[in-house]
Amino acid sequence: MFPGKGYNQIQIGDEFSSQLTVTETHIVLGSGMFGDFNPLHVDQLFAERSKLGSRVLHGPFTSALVGGPVGNYFHGTAIAYLEHNCRYLAPVRAGDTLKTTWRISDKIDKPRYNGGIAVLAGRCVNQKGEIVLEATGKILLQAN
Numbered sequence: 001m002f003p004g005k006g007y008n009q010i011q012i013g014d015e016f017s018s019q020l021t022v023t024e025t026h027i028v029l030g031s032g033m034f035g036d037f038n039p040l041h042v043d044q045l046f047a048e049r050s051k052l053g054s055r056v057l058h059g060p061f062t063s064a065l066v067g068g069p070v071g072n073y074f075h076g077t078a079i080a081y082l083e084h085n086c087r088y089l090a091p092v093r094a095g096d097t098l099k100t101t102w103r104i105s106d107k108i109d110k111p112r113y114n115g116g117i118a119v120l121a122g123r124c125v126n127q128k129g130e131i132v133l134e135a136t137g138k139i140l141l142q143a144n
Contacts (some may be wrong), residue, residue: 004075007115010104017101018069022057024094026065030058046113048084057092066124066135073102077089079113083138090132097127102137115142 001073007080031037039054047055070081092098106119122135 002075003071003075003144005141006077006144007107007118007141010118011091011139012104012107014104015101016069016073016137017099018072018095019099020065020068021097022065022092022094026054026061027057027094030061034058034060036144038144047093052091054093056131058095059086059088060086062086062092062098062133063100063135065135066122067137069100069102070120070137070139074118077115077141077144079115079140079142081137081139082117084135085137086135088133090126094128096132098124098132099126100124108141112128113140113142113144115140 001095013042031041035076036058038093040050041058042050057111066086067084071078100122102120103124105121108117110116117143118139120137123131124133126132
């Protein structure tokens with residue numbers, strides 16, 4: 001893995017992104033990990049008759065997939081992920097390819113930590129260009 005960006009190496013407006021295709025396995029694992037066996041996730045017939053029209057990925061799993069690029073981008077320089085907030089705008093299904101883009105919207109110096117907080121704004125879109133999730137986050141970083 002490449003060395004992550006340090007606080008001193010980022011600027012307001014910088015962006016980074018990642019892409020991943022959701023599989024049936026993600027949906028099945030989500031039920032087990034979260035203990036959420038809602039029929040929208042585990043019952044194909046029920047889900048097909050619902051407003052959503054098919055089984056969907058759990059919201060917390062979608063949130064985790066969106067947060068993953070943050071951990072990778074700041075690999076080795078992150079001290080703590082302080083906040084992660086999501087607004088879900090569209091369902092995520094097996095077969096969807098999600099592209100998550102994060103933008104650094106602000107920086108807050110924290111000399112005590114030899115770095116600071118990167119304030120982030122994120123957006124996740126599927127292969128149809130639909131926004132499925134918008135997020136914000138804050139991560140405490142050391143300088144590199």
